[in-house]
Amino acid sequence: MEWSERDWGLYYSKKAEFETALKWFRMDLEAHKESGDTANQKTAHIYVADTYRSLGKSDQAKSHLNTALQMAQQTGDQHGQMNVHFRLGEIHRNQLDSPRAAIPYYEQYLALAKQLKDMYEEGRAHNRLGQAHRAMGEYEAALEWHQKHMKLSQERKYKEGQVAAHINVGKTYMLLGKVDQATSHFNTALQIAQQTGDPHGQMHVYFNMGDMQREQLRSPRTAVQYYEQYLALATQSGDRREEGVAYNRLGLAHYDMEEYDVALEWYQKCLKVSQEREDKKKQVMANNNLGNAYRLLGKLDQSTSHLNTALQMAQQTGNQHGQMMVYLYMGEMQREQLHSPRTAIGYYEQHLALARQLGDRREEGLAYNRLGLAHLDLGEYEAALEWHQKDLKIRQESGDKAKQIISHQNMAVSYQALGNPDLARSHYQSAMAIAIETGNKQEQGDIEKKVAGL
Numbered sequence: 001m002e003w004s005e006r007d008w009g010l011y012y013s014k015k016a017e018f019e020t021a022l023k024w025f026r027m028d029l030e031a032h033k034e035s036g037d038t039a040n041q042k043t044a045h046i047y048v049a050d051t052y053r054s055l056g057k058s059d060q061a062k063s064h065l066n067t068a069l070q071m072a073q074q075t076g077d078q079h080g081q082m083n084v085h086f087r088l089g090e091i092h093r094n095q096l097d098s099p100r101a102a103i104p105y106y107e108q109y110l111a112l113a114k115q116l117k118d119m120y121e122e123g124r125a126h127n128r129l130g131q132a133h134r135a136m137g138e139y140e141a142a143l144e145w146h147q148k149h150m151k152l153s154q155e156r157k158y159k160e161g162q163v164a165a166h167i168n169v170g171k172t173y174m175l176l177g178k179v180d181q182a183t184s185h186f187n188t189a190l191q192i193a194q195q196t197g198d199p200h201g202q203m204h205v206y207f208n209m210g211d212m213q214r215e216q217l218r219s220p221r222t223a224v225q226y227y228e229q230y231l232a233l234a235t236q237s238g239d240r241r242e243e244g245v246a247y248n249r250l251g252l253a254h255y256d257m258e259e260y261d262v263a264l265e266w267y268q269k270c271l272k273v274s275q276e277r278e279d280k281k282k283q284v285m286a287n288n289n290l291g292n293a294y295r296l297l298g299k300l301d302q303s304t305s306h307l308n309t310a311l312q313m314a315q316q317t318g319n320q321h322g323q324m325m326v327y328l329y330m331g332e333m334q335r336e337q338l339h340s341p342r343t344a345i346g347y348y349e350q351h352l353a354l355a356r357q358l359g360d361r362r363e364e365g366l367a368y369n370r371l372g373l374a375h376l377d378l379g380e381y382e383a384a385l386e387w388h389q390k391d392l393k394i395r396q397e398s399g400d401k402a403k404q405i406i407s408h409q410n411m412a413v414s415y416q417a418l419g420n421p422d423l424a425r426s427h428y429q430s431a432m433a434i435a436i437e438t439g440n441k442q443e444q445g446d447i448e449k450k451v452a453g454l
Helices: 005-014 018-035 038-054 058-074 078-095 099-115 119-135 139-156 159-175 179-195 199-216 220-237 240-256 260-276 280-296 300-316 320-337 341-358 361-377 381-398 401-417 421-437 441-452
Strands: none
Touching: 005 018, 005 038, 018 038, 038 058, 038 078, 058 078, 078 099, 078 119, 099 119, 119 139, 119 159, 139 159, 159 179, 159 199, 179 199, 199 220, 199 240, 199 401, 220 240, 240 260, 240 280, 260 280, 280 300, 280 320, 300 320, 320 341, 320 361, 341 361, 361 381, 361 401, 381 401, 401 421, 401 441, 421 441
């Protein structure tokens, strides 16, 4: 049987050869325009949009999706409308790092899924709404959506959905500092994934268990073991995308252990995979991480080169999150390596402006933290205290216990510098209470030493 232009497009898309796939999908679109086949034209626009999205060209992807949406609305095609709303949500959340802008699309997607009585799509809408709220640091709202997804998956006896829902519920509990509940859901997800022979489900459990060890429990050495299991499954499955993610996480874990040379090797592997896959967003991330690792190795020329590459690519593709991270690392370089906190503040302010623009409360809190540290370095203790208070407020709103511990300690340092040991001690006590609540032994030991030094 002779292959159509669409068949060839799908073939090259599966091989992640997106430029070639795009040529075939565009030919497919032109053919259906000539024939006047509206249904196939709409589908062709979606395929072209998906390929542009894979190439990191969000504006072109959105343009084709809007055309497809208009055609679906004109013909009363609710399934078509639902698919387009889903994809527009994905672009705003994943490519444009704007989860707040994604939510209205996911809500329209959910409304159509309910109208069509499509429980699979309804569950997926719950999942995406949970992910969007989690990305904004709204963990309680995220938890509600993920629990709805879990309930629906259990009612439908849909095992793959149950695995995804348990992982997302676990991940959200993890961010709320509820490690026991998180572990319970991760273990349930792993058990179901193993029973059903679902390697991707198992992979994602190991990924999140690694993140919990690294981010919440401050145990990057243990995290490495989970990331290695994740990498082994990704390699076994031949999934280069997941392999690249595993390289990135192994880099982050070794970075946390201050093993910057090892981290560098993992980041270089991540960059290579992202270049092979023509994944611009992951290339930005890898260049940012390489720049940060070179910075800590004192190789400032290489660091600046990678950060400039990341910034240029992020600006070309409209990746504001990527730009935000460049400004963060440029600020770190000025403050930590070049001992110029005043210059660092300029970069941190750009980081903050983008975080606010994106509605990213997590990064907004991080910007407040760094601005506080820079002012502390300058001996401007009142200003430092104000920034750390803003950081603490965001962490309390989101329920992020690990970051609350850090914020309380930063406020304690600021009060101590201002000659107010009583308020400093009070914040150390608050930090200790959260560290005990979340079972964070390392932080408990660190806080004890700081209180003894008051």
